Amino acid sequence: MKYRVIIFILAVSMMGSCSDWLDKSPEEDITVQEAFLQRNYAEAFLTSGYAAIPIENYFTDWADVNPFILASDEMAMPWPEKFGKLMNRGAWNPYNTAGQFWINMYESIRKLNIFLENIHITPFSDEFKPEDKERWINEAILLRAFFHFINLRIYGPIPIVDFVMHPDYKFDEIKRRPLDECIDFIVKACDDVKDKLPARITNNLHYGRMTGTFAYALKARVLLYRASPLFNGNIDYIGFANKDGELLFPQTADSHWWSKAATAAKEAIDKCSSVGFELFKAGNGDPVEDYSQLFLKRWNNEVIMATNNSGIVQGWVERSCFPRGFGGWSGYCPTQRLVDAYEMANGEIPITGYRTDGSPIINPASGYEEEGYAVVDDPDGKWLAGVRNMYVGRDPRFYATVTFNGAWFKDRKTELWFSGADGRREEGRDYALTGYLMRKWVDMNVDIPRGNYSLKTWIFFRMGGLYLDYAEALNEAEGPVTDVHKYVNMVRERAGMPNLPASLNKDQMRERIRRERQVELSFETHRYFDCHRWKIAHETDNGPVYGMNIMEGTHLQDDVYYKRTEVETRVFNTPVHYLFPIMQREMDKAPGLVQNPGW
Numbered sequence: 370m371k372y373r374v375i376i377f378i379l380a381v382s383m384m385g386s387c388s389d390w391l392d393k394s395p396e397e398d399i400t401v402q403e404a405f406l407q408r409n410y411a412e413a414f415l416t417s418g419y420a421a422i423p424i425e426n427y428f429t430d431w432a433d434v435n436p437f438i439l440a441s442d443e444m445a446m447p448w449p450e451k452f453g454k455l456m457n458r459g460a461w462n463p464y465n466t467a468g469q470f471w472i473n474m475y476e477s478i479r480k481l482n483i484f485l486e487n488i489h490i491t492p493f494s495d496e497f498k499p500e501d502k503e504r505w506i507n508e509a510i511l512l513r514a515f516f517h518f519i520n521l522r523i524y525g526p527i528p529i530v531d532f533v534m535h536p537d538y539k540f541d542e543i544k545r546r547p548l549d550e551c552i553d554f555i556v557k558a559c560d561d562v563k564d565k566l567p568a569r570i571t572n573n574l575h576y577g578r579m580t581g582t583f584a585y586a587l588k589a590r591v592l593l594y595r596a597s598p599l600f601n602g603n604i605d606y607i608g609f610a611n612k613d614g615e616l617l618f619p620q621t622a623d624s625h626w627w628s629k630a631a632t633a634a635k636e637a638i639d640k641c642s643s644v645g646f647e648l649f650k651a652g653n654g655d656p657v658e659d660y661s662q663l664f665l666k667r668w669n670n671e672v673i674m675a676t677n678n679s680g681i682v683q684g685w686v687e688r689s690c691f692p693r694g695f696g697g698w699s700g701y702c703p704t705q706r707l708v709d710a711y712e713m714a715n716g717e718i719p720i721t722g723y724r725t726d727g728s729p730i731i732n733p734a735s736g737y738e739e740e741g742y743a744v745v746d747d748p749d750g751k752w753l754a755g756v757r758n759m760y761v762g763r764d765p766r767f768y769a770t771v772t773f774n775g776a777w778f779k780d781r782k783t784e785l786w787f788s789g790a791d792g793r794r795e796e797g798r799d800y801a802l803t804g805y806l807m808r809k810w811v812d813m814n815v816d817i818p819r820g821n822y823s824l825k826t827w828i829f830f831r832m833g834g835l836y837l838d839y840a841e842a843l844n845e846a847e848g849p850v851t852d853v854h855k856y857v858n859m860v861r862e863r864a865g866m867p868n869l870p871a872s873l874n875k876d877q878m879r880e881r882i883r884r885e886r887q888v889e890l891s892f893e894t895h896r897y898f899d900c901h902r903w904k905i906a907h908e909t910d911n912g913p914v915y916g917m918n919i920m921e922g923t924h925l926q927d928d929v930y931y932k933r934t935e936v937e938t939r940v941f942n943t944p945v946h947y948l949f950p951i952m953q954r955e956m957d958k959a960p961g962l963v964q965n966p967g968w
Contacts, residue, residue, distance in 0.1 A: 405487040408497045414484040421477030437897035442909040443707045447802040459940030468952035474516040481513045507562040508579040514558035526617040543959040559588035568644045583674040585637035586830045596626035597902035605944035627846040634839035656765040656865030675826040684822030692791035696817035698799040701807040705915040711767040716867040765865040772806040786922035803916025849878040911941035
């Protein structure tokens with residue numbers, strides 16, 4: 370009690386002698402309108418809108434940032450509490466779902482709407498000219514459209530919020546709009562600004578800001594999603610309506626959307642090419658290095674739109690991907706299905722399917738061998754003598770993407786078996802669950818013990834992805850015409866892979882394009898949404914997940930280690946899991962919303 374009295378007396382004396390410590394600066398009580406009378410405050414509103422761009426290379430603890438890598442068939446993790454693992458078990462619902470996408474996007478959309486409502490009163494000056502104001506307005510319009518797209522790909526039809534919700538706004542008026550209204554809203558925003566914004570950022574202080582080329586690319590991506598089976602006459606959503614009775618999904622399929630998507634993608638390619646965007650190459654003629662450096666050399670000529678990663682995310686990839694013996698957590702683990710997806714270097718598909726026990730059906734013409742070990746090193750160092758033959762002679766992108774048992778890592782071969790230098794060794798959380806670790810995005814020059822990491826970007830749009838968007842849409846619209854082959858083969862050529870066979874029909878080309886996207890765009894937050902929009906996720910994201918037999922084996926050439934082993938069983942309920950549920954607490958705030966079917 371004595372100390373409480375002393376504190377109270379001190380507080381009172383301070384208030385009496387220094388009463389001005391409670392005085393507020395006039396700037397702390399300014400209204401929104403007053404804020405926009407100052408250029409720096411107006412700019413702060415726009416900048417705060419950019420802050421919501423997701424940091425998608427963070428796959429784990431921030432459950433609401435990017436659970437999609439783990440929830441797809443390309444990755445597994447040893448850490449049981451991650452939200453992606455909850456999705457994989459089919460144990461998510463409107464009450465426990467990750468919903469920060471919804472919240473973050475609409476919070477920033479509100480900031481951008483306030484900006485757009487008030488920027489007209491910001492006075493011009495020597496530092497702020499009419500062209501600056503126009504650019505800011507167009508950036509806000511495009512950024513708002515991008516945030517709507519992020520939510521649309523997760524939830525389907527969403528509320529379109531292009532106005533400021535003032536305190537007297539009736540929240541029961543918030544309603545999901547029909548899908549095509551959402552698509553049109555995003556496309557119109559892209560069309561309105563695509564030729565008004567700078568086509569490309571050349572000042573490194575402005576990297577990451579909205580550009581005209583990004584508007585072209587976003588339009589193409591939105592239309593690709595609209596054309597895909599999930600959103601194009603999906604019978605699972607027949608009759609699904611909002612509370613006003615408006616049907617939220619198209620009730621019949623329309624193949625013309627593929628033509629619209631193809632046209633938009635080709636326009637985006639032409640626009641991007643005209644200002645110097647192209648497929649990145651490191652310049653030393655090594656396709657492994659070309660692909661690796663694409664994700665390490667920031668803002669290279671392939672990157673259309675990206676965001677810098679810093680703070681807690683800086684170094685997170687290396688800590689999650691470095692083997693245990695190198696100070697890492699061994700947590701980002703590619704699945705056997707992804708490993709199997711990589712073609713042989715000769716362009717042949719090694720594994721054409723699986724038996725009921727999970728064993729592979731091997732294509733004998735491919736040259737793939739499941740058993741035995743390499744007797745000599747690869748001349749280019751992609752593999753070393755002693756590694757399992759299943760890792761020999763694969764697509765060069767495999768060696769830039771996956772660390773496998775016996776792969777060279779920094780200064781030695783990896784040892785991923787239980788008792789190896791990088792194995793589990795004892796009970797614990799950090800180990801290569803599947804016998805593989807992600808190598809893509811990993812900078813071998815970082816020093817984990819000293820905390821020295823390199824700054825990276827997360828790439829949202831790049832030329833390689835745009836080429837594959839175009840090829841897919843054009844093949845669906847017209848079949849495997851010349852341009853389909855051209856743009857897929859350009860991506861393959863950079864990877865050191867041979868051209869696709871010229872004799873492919875439309876269905877065969879579709880499967881090859883999907884495989885190309887699976888390997889070229891791995892771990893870039895495409896696979897989850899690709900499998901959903903193609904309506905094959907109930908096949909790819911359901912059932913057993915396989916890896917190597919990491920709990921056994923005592924040396925690199927111990928055959929028991931290479932037995933395909935089930936590491937987990939996943940649950941995908943169709944059609945429910947094709948769309949996220951809206952969080953129940955958001956539904957409670959806006960009673961005019963309707964929940965996605967099945968939730």
